[in-house]
Amino acid sequence: MSEVIKLRKGLNIKLKGSAERVLEKLPTPATVALKPTDFPGLTPKLSVKIDQEVKAGDALFYDKYHPEIIFTAPVGGKVVSINRGERRKILEVVVETDKGAGSVTFPKVDPSNLSADEIKTQLLKSGSWPFVKRRPYGVIASPDEKPKSIFISTFDTAPLAPDYNFIAEGQMNSFQTGINALAKLTDGKVYLGVNTNSAFASVKQVEIKSFSGPHPAGNVGIQIHNTTPINKGDVVWTVNPQDVILIGRLFETGKVDFTKIMALTGSEVENPKYYQTVLGAPISSIVDGKLKKVNYKQRIISGNVLTGIRVKTQQYFCFYDSHISVIPEGDEYEFLGWATLGSKKFSASKTFLTSLFPKKEYVLNANMHGGDRAFVLSGQYEKLVPMDILPVHLLKAVIVNDIDKMEQLGIYEVIEEDFALCEYACTSKIKVQDILRTGINTMIKELG
């Protein structure tokens, strides 16, 4: 195997409640939903009306500016509600599932025998295209662009992240088929970022890149930067490893089967483990009855505690996520909280006793632990971003809306997840991810 790329900057946040390697299969949920809000920058147009019957793989909505990109029902049934927010923004398209509804069918073929266009068509028509994201910007890839390479990170270093080695157990064939399909879509290489003892190290048709180091070493953006960095004009596509499996399954079975494995994790979960369910499943179908019964509020997050979205039990899983984290809300005052020794207060700084016990697992809540301030400290973010990028200067360029500077300082290479640790560790509680997304949106608007 090739040499290991060692990343030294970053921070592992060890939380209580990581998932045990046990899988429980859940029945098909009563409803599933797709949320246009899971796709940054998307302007959705509805393809269905209420009470319309759909099969798995029928379009629910599509991209106004790329009508060929459709978003399909993960399970067949009947559209029961279209939930809207302010200014009639579409939030959820909910389908009541029906086992007899069946699926849209596609030819069962080995993608190695198909042309790039045929593969694209099959991915687009089945609603699998949105699994393919692009850098810069971390948005859905455009079908008419040619990426310089495709990068897949097969491990996640975020707090409580699921283990893709476990998720892929028994599905490695589908993963390989998915890779074979993706490999046709680029003239360059397909890179696979792996860590030590990875089950993915034996995958073919890819170039393996090994990484070691603390979070965010598992972020695909960090891995791209440290192997084939994105310069102006470059496009690299990225796919989540579980979504590669779904793509592979499409070609193997000829059906839309978005069955996914999700991890239920966090200090508030009674028995954290893995569950097999389907894309777009309601949060309640996984969480109900599995949380600790406590007399304080709990926060449920689709995704990890750094980049995830806060959800309520009656809402639905986010499109790209493979786990749920549940942590205490922590909406309580703490008397002289800033002055304690801090034997339970995990911190990136070394001002609490916890810095003497880096291997312990901690329970962290959603409290801000301080008020909003201007940038005061320096050098804090740089320790957490293993890239040749100056995070504070990039963020300041965004704040003053200087497009040239943003470009020069590397906005094409980063998305929110790559800077999420900075937001966690920030003494001044700066909203790093919001600022970065503002900058990315500006770039999309100004330069397309």
Next chain:
Amino acid sequence: MQKGAKYHWLQSVHDGFFTFLYVSKKTSKTGTHIHDFIDLKRTMSVVVIALIPALLFGMYNVGYQHFKAIGEFASYGFFQVFAYGFIKVLPIVIVSYVVGLGIEFVFAQLRGHEINEGFLVSGMLIPLVMPVQTPLWMIAVATAFAVIFGKEVFGGTGMNIWNPALLARAFLFFAYPAEMSGIKVWVSLSHADKVIDGFTGATPMADAAAGNIHFSVADAFFGFIPGSIGETSTLAILIGAIILIATGIGSWKIMVSTFAGGAIMGIILNIFAVNPYMHLPFWQHLILGGFAFGAVFMATDPVSGAQTNKGKWIYGFLIGILAILIRVVNPAYPEGMMLAILLMNTFAPLIDHYVVQSHIKRRLKRARIAG
């Protein structure tokens, strides 16, 4: 509290005290769900803790210098000596905090934001860089000047160009030169006190500048010499430095490079020594005057100092060079640390600018190689 409600003008004061007592119950709305336990209060308190050894020793030294000057040191115990210094120094600390925080509260209310914690440190730094004989009204005026013109006009904590505490010192130095230099200000004496024969009250550096080098290295290191309240004991300052570096709050890069710059300039002066002050061994410069205090507590101010990692090396190094150069070559004033740091505060954004530009150039080069 609603705007226009009775006592609305006390909102910031109320918030200030409340957030001092309780960490807010606010939870994250967007972005990361978990946040580090560190906040600005914690950060600033670590710096204040790091300053305590220098403060306590400074109090003792005020008493020590006083009783030594009147020739009665032998007849007083440790606690009496310390108590004398405590009584002299405490009012200066109180005046600095009351005036500074008062102004911070007013600005926080006018601007409608929470009270910034920056002054927790400045309020402690100001007394420590003052000579003990500075009249209290001057401390008040200097503090007000530093907070208003050094910080608030730029937008408050995080926005200032110069280190506020040094600005307070510089303000007094230029506005009241007679009261702030010479040999009368360093040792606490009242009119009734009769000094012993041979007492001058001058700092070792002032003597050295006059071509008259006589001090014990041990006294200079442990701090039994006249000087500003907190600056004399290199040992106490080193304890503070260890706290700052161990907690990661103070930049070790700036401290190391400042000492390196000072040592190198000292060596250069030793090589070309044409007067007695230039003969002073280079390492002795580092334990005299405000050099160590400035390097550890002033130069490392993250807001007024350089912010890029490379910039910190350059910034600290130049402070060291300039401090010793000004100290030795400038005939008017035997100390150079204050001016060196203020000067480099001014240039820190420029240093950062060039560091960022070279970063951008390197990134462009990478793009060209790939293209």
